[in-house]
Amino acid sequence: MADLVVRNLTRRFPSGGGIFDVSLSVQSGEFVVLLGPSGCGKTTLLRMIAGLEFPDSGEIQIGGTNQAGNTTHREAIAMVFQNFALYPHMTVFQNIAFPLKLRHVAREETERRVKESAAKAGLTVDLTRYPRELSGGERQRVALARALVREPEIILMDEALASLDAQLRASLRIELKDFQRRTGRTFVYVTHDQVEALALADRLVVMRKGRVEQVGGPQEVFDRPQSEFVAAFVGNPPMNFFVAERAASASLIADGVDFKIKAPEGYAQIKVGIRPNDLAPEVGDGRVAIEVVVESVEFSGATYIVYAKLGSNPIRAELSRRVEAGARLTLYFEPARAHLFDPSTGRRIGPA
Numbered sequence: 001m002a003d004l005v006v007r008n009l010t011r012r013f014p015s016g017g018g019i020f021d022v023s024l025s026v027q028s029g030e031f032v033v034l035l036g037p038s039g040c041g042k043t044t045l046l047r048m049i050a051g052l053e054f055p056d057s058g059e060i061q062i063g064g065t066n067q068a069g070n071t072t073h074r075e076a077i078a079m080v081f082q083n084f085a086l087y088p089h090m091t092v093f094q095n096i097a098f099p100l101k102l103r104h105v106a107r108e109e110t111e112r113r114v115k116e117s118a119a120k121a122g123l124t125v126d127l128t129r130y131p132r133e134l135s136g137g138e139r140q141r142v143a144l145a146r147a148l149v150r151e152p153e154i155i156l157m158d159e160a161l162a163s164l165d166a167q168l169r170a171s172l173r174i175e176l177k178d179f180q181r182r183t184g185r186t187f188v189y190v191t192h193d194q195v196e197a198l199a200l201a202d203r204l205v206v207m208r209k210g211r212v213e214q215v216g217g218p219q220e221v222f223d224r225p226q227s228e229f230v231a232a233f234v235g236n237p238p239m240n241f242f243v244a245e246r247a248a249s250a251s252l253i254a255d256g257v258d259f260k261i262k263a264p265e266g267y268a269q270i271k272v273g274i275r276p277n278d279l280a281p282e283v284g285d286g287r288v289a290i291e292v293v294v295e296s297v298e299f300s301g302a303t304y305i306v307y308a309k310l311g312s313n314p315i316r317a318e319l320s321r322r323v324e325a326g327a328r329l330t331l332y333f334e335p336a337r338a339h340l341f342d343p344s345t346g347r348r349i350g351p352a
Contacts, residue, residue: 003028004049004154004186009058011044019045019210022058026154029184031177035197036207037233042190045207046156049188050079062153078147082159084139086131086146092118093127096146103150113149120183121145122175136164137172144176154186161196173199194234198222206230228271228346231339237276237305237316243343244272255311257290260335264349271346273339276305279317279331287332292317294327 004026012018019041026032034042047053049060062076078099086095093114100110118127123141131139140160147155161169161176177200180187191197197204198218206213206221206229214226225231231239244252246263252270253259263270283289292308292315299305299322306317308329317331340349 003061003063004188005059005061006045006049007059007061009045009048009055009060011048011053011055017041017044017210019048022210022212024205024212024215026186026188028153028186031180031187031189031200031202032205033197033201033203034188034190034205034207035192035194035201035234036213037192040207041210042192042207043158044210046079046158046188046190049154050077050156052079075150076153077156078150078152078154079156079158080143080147080160082162084131084143084160086139086142088131091128091130092123092125092134092142095131095142096127096149099146099150113151114145117145117148120148120179122179137168140164140172144179148185152185154188157187157189159190159192162191162193169196176200194236198234204234206234208233224348225273225339226348228273228341231273231341235275237318239273239275239339240279240313240315241341242272242274242310242313244270246270255313257288257310259338260286260288261338261340264340267342267349269343270349271341271343273341274333274337276316276318278333278337279315279319280333281319281321281329281331283332284334287334290315290331290333292329292331294323294325294329296325297323 006022006024009022010020017039022045034045036042044053048055096114096117097110100113121141121144123145125134125138161172164172173196189200201218203215204218204221205215208229214221214230221230221234225234242254244254244259246268247253250263251258252261252263252272254272259272290310292310294306294308296307297304304319304322306319306323308315308317323329341347342349
């Protein structure tokens, strides 16, 4: 297996979109997820790694060799698309074998590799069937088996589970991660679904407007977001934000609540972020109390998402018990769990 290094990659489109000065390293056998909203450049980056598009500037290194603009490196890479891109007039066997047919691989070798790839992808259907006779999950496995049959060093996947129902997506996520661990393949996976990203990634690459906002392990990105954007995008329900003023006591105050957080030097205002699951109705030592008015409640299956108001600020809390709309509720949070951001730049304040 070969490491993948993207260095200062730029691709500008006439519309103004694209990716700008993106650098990224992927170690051999690593599962890296590109996460971000639609239009942030993650698919463009994936297509350039695949050799389907060429950068205006920058390098793509595979195994230490610059491959940007070089189509020969496609031999080391396989890509699975969102729509699976299966040929409807071909059987499952023919679909999987197609990359080998293009390379004029011998018949006996083709049969062996097709069967091995189908087994690795967890495909148990009759290989003489056609894509129209398969379920969504089976078609996804055919697409994965076709990617594997060339024995690539790197597998790229673009929203590959997006068209499946939620239950099937959840089961295939487990299978995909297990497959990656068993085979040691290198994966670069694109999604806008944060649940999928947090479940699959060894490392997350959060993108916004063609640039990388943060790179790190899923827990690291969730616990210590380096920007207000990452804090809002990663986590469901999204983080609550308050514009807090520096009081005479040097504490931060918002909507009349003393957050018991010392204001960093040089700031008159600070953006304070609190995750909904860090708010609870239980009193605790050192916790800050806030009085809210409940506006509505959603049942998520395991918890209740409470939509409320703290003064003029909307606030969300994730609770284990139901409360009624219109109720006045006291919630508590630990100041140490709050996140501080520069209101002008959106960047995190404090330890990285």
